[in-house]
Amino acid sequence: MEAGKQRLKIGLILYVLLLSIAALPPLTGNTALIAYFWSFLQMLALVMSLNFITGFTGYVNFGHIAYYGIGAYTVAYLTTMTRVDPYVFIPAAAITSAALAYLIGRPILRIRGPYFAITTLGLGEAVRVIIVNIPAFNYSEGLPIAAYFTYNVISSYIAMYTTVATLFILTLYLRRTRFGYMLESIREDEDAAESMGVNTAKAKLAAYVLSSACAGVIGGLTAITHVYAHPGFFSITLNVSVLASLLMGGGGTLLGPLVGAGLFFFISDALLIRFPYLHLVIFGAVVMAVTLALPRGLSHLIYRYPKISGKIADA
Numbered sequence: 001m002e003a004g005k006q007r008l009k010i011g012l013i014l015y016v017l018l019l020s021i022a023a024l025p026p027l028t029g030n031t032a033l034i035a036y037f038w039s040f041l042q043m044l045a046l047v048m049s050l051n052f053i054t055g056f057t058g059y060v061n062f063g064h065i066a067y068y069g070i071g072a073y074t075v076a077y078l079t080t081m082t083r084v085d086p087y088v089f090i091p092a093a094a095i096t097s098a099a100l101a102y103l104i105g106r107p108i109l110r111i112r113g114p115y116f117a118i119t120t121l122g123l124g125e126a127v128r129v130i131i132v133n134i135p136a137f138n139y140s141e142g143l144p145i146a147a148y149f150t151y152n153v154i155s156s157y158i159a160m161y162t163t164v165a166t167l168f169i170l171t172l173y174l175r176r177t178r179f180g181y182m183l184e185s186i187r188e189d190e191d192a193a194e195s196m197g198v199n200t201a202k203a204k205l206a207a208y209v210l211s212s213a214c215a216g217v218i219g220g221l222t223a224i225t226h227v228y229a230h231p232g233f234f235s236i237t238l239n240v241s242v243l244a245s246l247l248m249g250g251g252g253t254l255l256g257p258l259v260g261a262g263l264f265f266f267i268s269d270a271l272l273i274r275f276p277y278l279h280l281v282i283f284g285a286v287v288m289a290v291t292l293a294l295p296r297g298l299s300h301l302i303y304r305y306p307k308i309s310g311k312i313a314d315a
Contacts, residue, residue, distance in 0.1 A: 008175075011254035015168050018258060022161055026154050034157050041160045042222060044261040046242045047249070048167040049214035053207045054243065055251030056180065058187035059109070059116050061208075062239055063123030064215055067097040069233035071216030073131060076143035076229030083148045086224045087159065090217055097216025098209045105208040109201070112190070121236075128234035142230030145223070156225045163217060170214075171254055183207055184252060241268075244287045250297020259299045 025037045050064050071093035079086040108119050132140045174180035182203045185193035194200050223229040241264060249260020268283050275282060290298060 008172075008254070011172075011258075014255060014258060019161075019165060019168075022164075026157055031153060034153055038157050038160055038225065040261070040265050041157075041164050042218065043242070043245065043265050044257060045160065045164050045167055045218045046215065046238075047245045047257040047261040048164070048171060049211050049218060050242050050246055051171065051251060051257050052174070052211035052214065053204075054211075055246055055253070055256065056174065056183035056187060057204055057207055058251070059112075059204065059208075060114075060243070061120050061211070062117055062236070062243065063104075063120030064211065064242065065234055065236065065239035066124040066127040067101060067212035067215040068219035068222075068238075069124065069127060069131070069229075069231075070097050070100060071219030072223035072229040072233045073137060073143065073219075074216065075220035075223045076145050077137065079145045079148050080143055085149050086145055086220075087155075090159075090220045093216040093220035094213040095216075097219075098213035101209045101212030102205065105205050105212075109204045109208060124234045124236055124239060128231050131234075132231050140231055142228055144228045146227035151224075151227055156221070159221050159224070160218075163221060167214060168254075171257075175254055179203070179206070187252060248287060248290050248298055250299035253297070253299055255299040256297050260297065263298065 022037055022041060025034045028034075046064075046068065050061065053059055053064075054061050074093040074096045075086050075089045078084075078089040078092060104123070108116065111119055131137050137143060174183070182193070182198050182200075185196070185198055186200050186203060190200055219233060222233070245260035245264040246257060247260070248263060249258065250256030264283075267286070271282055294300065
């Protein structure tokens with residue numbers, strides 16, 4: 001129990017520190033700095049949203065990016081149709097992604113292990129192909145929305161900042177509730193969880209829908225920031241990056257998404273500058289080495305050393 005409280009304190013301290021630092025860029029008025037930190041917050045938000053299904057239940061989801069793209073297209077399409085401020089349609093992005101996740105999740109969540117991962121692998125590409133063949137979505141050219149509202153970089157930043165803070169609170173809540181414990185029991189041993197009376201089918205579906213709804217919100221906010229929704233939102237590369245970040249940091253934890261997203265974002269950015277043609281190869285090797293050496297993620301290193309974790313908790 002004491003160890004659990006200490007882990008909670010460490011997570012709270014580091015997230016409060018992050019949110020405090022992230023509140024500074026808008027005060028500087030530096031557009032480049034704001035854009036840079038916005039990109040980091042976006043990556044962190046995606047990792048935190050994926051954590052609800054992959055981290056808590058252990059179901060590796062390669063189709064997370066599909067709901068991110070659906071959220072983007074929902075906001076862009078409704079904006080072009082109504083010419084209303086796109087922020088009004090963020091709830092619609094969440095609802096649309098959640099509804100599709102419910103319909104898709106009911107059959108595919110019956111599959112376990114690597115079979116589930118393989119099944120979801122083509123989901124983003126399948127959705128992309130469908131969307132680029134729909135005339136209302138302007139085929140492969142996408143939907144620009146710049147003409148329908150006045151873009152404000154500060155508003156965009158505040159929206160993503162608020163999303164990260166909300167996801168942090170939601171993760172903290174899940175870690176302390178019966179529903180969160182149910183999801184963790186599925187990750188540890190699904191058959192044993194069922195034998196103990198856990199309705200694993202409903203729990204997995206709820207986590208999948210929640211994760212997808214959050215991805216839809218992030219996609220909608222990204223479409224507003226880019227003033228454009230396009231097929232690139234369904235990039236499998238982004239999905240792999242988000243999944244790699246979660247695996248490196250540690251799934252099912254409060255601190256894991258922050259550690260993984262931070263390392264991925266800043267280290268991959270530095271490698272891109274120094275090794276523009278080899279950065280993906282180098283970083284791929286780093287990810288493999290970390291996941292093999294630390295299957296539970298880098299965040300668990302802090303908990304392995306009582307002196308370090310104690311100093312952080314007492315800070």
